[in-house]
Structure formats: C-alpha cells, structure tokens
Amino acid sequence: MPNERRDNAGTSGPRQEHTPEQLLRIIFEYTAKIAHERSLDSVLLLMADMGREMILADRCTVWLIDQTRGELFTKVAHGVEHIRIPLGSGFVGHAITAGEPLLVEDAYADPRHNADNDRKTGYHTKSVITVPFVGSDGSIIGAYQAINKQTEDAQFTSADLERLVLAASYAGKSLESVMLHEEIAATQRDIIFAIGEIGENRSKETGNHVKRVAEYSYILAKGYGLSEEEAEQLKIASPMHDIGKIAIPDAVLLKPGKLSEAEYELMKEHTEIGYTLLRTSGRALLNIAATIAYQHHEKWDGTGYPRGLRGEEIHLYGRITAIADVFDALASDRVYKKAWELGRILALFQEERGRHFDPQLVDVFFQSLPTILDIRDRYND
Template identity: 65%
Template structure:
C-alpha cells in the first residue's frame, strides 16, 4: 500500500522528535539508528542507510541499514561513493539504469533497489564524513523528488554535525577502555597471567550480564571495567604473588589486600568507568554466603557486577593452567559451580552460567593463549 506525503505539522513532529533523541544520545550506534529512522520517516522510503568513511581502510561502511547487517565497500565505489567523492547529492529514478549503482548487495540480500537518493553530510568544519542513502520511495509516484532532497539535506545537515560530537565522545571512551584493558593486563602479567585472561573474563562477564537480563549498556560497561578486577596485584610482592606452593595464612592475608588496593587506586575518579571498576576490584572476592573478603558482604550487598565478575573470574581461573595448579576438566568445573551455587556464587548467575556455557566455551577456545594451550 502506498503512503501519503507527510503534512507540515506531521513533518515537524518527526523532525523535532528525532532531533531531541539525537541531541540527548551519547552512544554512536544509537545516534546512527535515530538518523536512519528519521530519514526514513521524513521522506517515506523503504530503507535508509547511514554511511561513514573508514579512512584507515579506504572504505565506506554502514552499521545501520534497515533490513541488512553491516556493509563495507571500497571508498569511491557505488552511488554513495560517487556522492561522497563529488560532495554532491544524487537522485536516481531507476538504479539499474545507472552504471554507478553497485548491484552486488542486492544479489547478496535478494533485495531489489529501484529509486535512490544519496546526500553527503559533513562535520562542523565542512569536511564530509558520511552520507545518507534512502532506497525505494513508498508513495504512489515511486521515485524521489526535489522535496525529498531538500528534506534529507536538512536532516543530513543537522545529523552530521551532531554525529561529529558523538564520534569524538566515542573516541574518548574507546581510549579510556584501551587504557583500562592495558592496566588490567599489567596487573595479570605480574602474577604470570597472560593478557588473554582479562580479555576472557571481560567477554564471559558480558555474556553473563546479558543472560541475567542486564541492559546492553550495563553489560558493555562491565565488559569494559572487568579487566581491572585484579589491578591491586601490582602492589603485592612477587615472592607471594608467584609462590608455586601453598600460601601461609599470613601470605594469603597479603594477597587479599589486592581488593582494597584496587579500590583505593580507582575510587577517586569522576569517570563512571573507573568508579565502577573500583567497585568490581573491591568486591569480586566477596561470596554470596558472606564468607568472602575484604568486607564479608552477603547476598545482594555485593554489587551485581562484582557477583558476575566472580563467576567469570573463577571459571577462567579453573579452566587454565596456573603456576600453582593444573587446568581443571570441564566436568569438575561444572560440579564446583553446582556445589557453590548459593554459597560462593549468586544462584541466579550460576543458572545463567550453565545456560550460557556453550557461548563461554566458544570464547575460551577463541581466546586461549598459546602458552596455556601447550
């Protein structure tokens, strides 16, 4: 069924609604989704794609394309490449009669592209950073008009400048994450662990958090901060940290201080990432029944992210060979988690652990270190 062009008041409602959403959003992918949805609703098309430039790989790519997954094409190819290179919009009534149309994506997805409108957008300095591309007009006329170009150009002008701000924010977050991951690896290297330990714990934690019903944002936050769970080990003497035999009570008391040390190192930050990392560092050795350390917290007194990290950390510790023990077989690990459900570990997280075990094992296989495998 054909759609009718939006009345002015309807169009204003769409524009104001999406500009408010874009202005309040700090997650890059969410902004791109809002941009694509705004474009589709404004000009009544079947699909709207937001393309960005990957300068490092000389590609154009989209993570947001209605109906399809990520697409990457060589820079300068296709209609979108032509529009970006020329810095000018393109309107095509019949894509298959235009030699610039790249039909490979249609062949791969089974979709039939008819009419196309492509509008480049720039940043605050006027540099082109991407393009809107709308496909298949849904009104009776069946192709895009000068009015559609005007509307999509309006959306591109606003969204492109907003996108630059979000991309800069994302770059800062990515840099923080890289620093956090590197610091976490430094803590593990001192205890003869390899960098993949913190990577595995991060990925396990993310899967468990999602399985437990936490939001994508919270799960991603945990994946980012969990590599710092043992950062306090940087202050533990090597003679204790890497002792091959059984620790004395006094030595174990020293080991336990790494939780408070990690908390002290991170807690003063104003950044959400580091504040959350400080909580995980302090509480990941607490136990559901209150017998853990450093404070003997019990049940839900322990932060949910620390409870998840505890399961992920123990699973990895038991799975891999360490200086003081051999790797456990999977059956023995499963038995321990059954036995410690409601004692060491939150019962709900243990249930999620078993439900998500195939995913965890795939991660373990993918991130197994060569040193640990031999």
C-alpha cells in the same frame, strides 16, 4: 542497495506528498528523538527513518566513512551484519568524494551505479538521492542515501533533494556528537583493558584471562537479568579486577608453591590496593572497576576478604566477577597448578553454592554453561 529501513514501505501502493505541517512534525519528532540518543546504532536507524519518511523513499541508508580501511559502511536493520564498500564506490562514493549532493533519476542508466547489492538481493534500484554529512570542522563524515520514490510518478525531485539536505543538516551534528562519544568510550575501554592486562601479566597470566573473565561476567549479568547497558559496563570494567597485583612483590606473586600465611596476607592486599587506585575517579566505569577490585574475593557466607562481607552486602558486580574469575582460574593452567577437569570444577561450584558463591548466580552459571564453555574454547590460551 542495502535493505536498511524498509518496514512496510512498498506494500500499500503510491503515497501522497506531505503537507508543510506534516513535514515539520516529522522533523521535530525525529530530531527530538535523535538528540536524546547516545547509541550510534539507534541514531543511525532514527536518521534513516527520518530521511525515508521526509521524502517518501522506499529505503534510506546512512553511510559512514572508515578512513583506516578506506571504506564506506552502514549498519543495517534487524540485526543483519553491516555492509562495507570501497570508499569511492557507487553513487554514495561519488557524492562523498565530490562533496556534493547527487540526484539520479535512472540508476541503471548511470555508469556510477554499483549494482552488486541489487544482484544479491533481487531489489531494483531506480531513482537515488545521496547527500553528504559535513562535520563541524567542514570534513565529510558520511552520507544519506535514499532509494526509490514511493509516489505515483516514482521519481525524486529537486524538492526531495532539498529536504534530504535539510535532514542531513538537522541530524548531522547529533551524529557527529554520538560518534565522538563512542570514540571516547572505545578509547576508555581500550585503556581499561590494557591496564587490566598489566596486572595479569605481572602474575604471568595471559591477556585472554581478562577477556574470558569479561565475557563470563557479561553472560552471568545478562542471565541474572541486568540490562544490556549494565551488563556491558560490567564486561568493560571487570578486566581491572586484579589491578592491585601490580604492587605485590614478585617473590609472592610468582611463587610456584603454596604461600605461607604471611605471604597470603600480603597477596590479599591486592584488593585494597586496586580499590585505592580506582576509587577517586569520577568516571562511572572506573567506579565499577573499583568495586569489583575490592569485592571479588568476598564470599557469600562472609568468610572472604578484605572486609568479610556476607550475602547481598557484597555488591552484585563483585559476586558476578567472583564466579567468572574462579571458574577461569580453575579451568586454566596457572604458574602454581594445572587446569582442573570440567567435572571437578562443576562439582566444586555445586558444593560452594551458598558458601563462596551467590546461590542464584550459581544457578545462572549452570544455565549458561554451554555459552561459557564456548567462550573458554574461543579464547583458549
């Protein structure tokens, strides 16, 4: 079975059953933590820890349903890739299909046991409890599964089943809320990316351009020291940097040769157009996108546009996206030019350190170059 949340279980001998006071403390501590989490991964790990501790199991897994693929999946601890099994497979599949909790004293004596993971890991599943999670509309969204009791008799009891049902009741609503939040966030990300592609497609760029700029921005943000959450927000918002191009005439946007002075002034308007389109939203991601659209053509020395901002007057998001966007523009074929060789690009970045670009971010760019080049090759047009 999956090796989700084992920690130090199974290394200190048999354990004693919890007193009612200890059980209440576990419930209150974990439900408080779960209620304040917005990350699905974190909620799943807390729920697994809560279930394992409540009934003294060796391992506890939280399974979710992927209706699209007809599978059950669980995200496991310590960065290991998640596990997927067919929807009706094993004890967990049976409990979800039947919509009823399941207590099995001897897994290998039960034909429903899926021993594939035991064979892969060398782990031996003995007793199992599985409890479905029910959503607010009455539909089943997943299940708890606890494996191998850690008391001296090594057997789960009906009291353990009741406790895991209680844990599922406490944590299930929070799980559903976080899943809904992540679904909304994923939809928002998809919409932002799709709109970003519209702006690039008007200028004959491929969708890979916005993917690369997003990935470069994330790497630069992390290298600069931003948190995972902030770097991820920048990655999601950066595809909107050129959305203002939707309002630039084709005669200017698609011109293969050098733009006239008047055409260049018209092209520059895409920054203010993009900002105007995005700035009125109350959503944090779109506010970030508005800032990026407005400032990604500003330059460190104050010679950029549209406002001629200088140094740290330019928002960090704009400074990061500027490097990501310029690198991709130079490293890719465009309607008006062929891609530059890498050596020429790197020489330009050294030359523009402290002029076009934030010097510290240029240093981060060079430190992150192997990862950036890997992204370029992975999303090559």
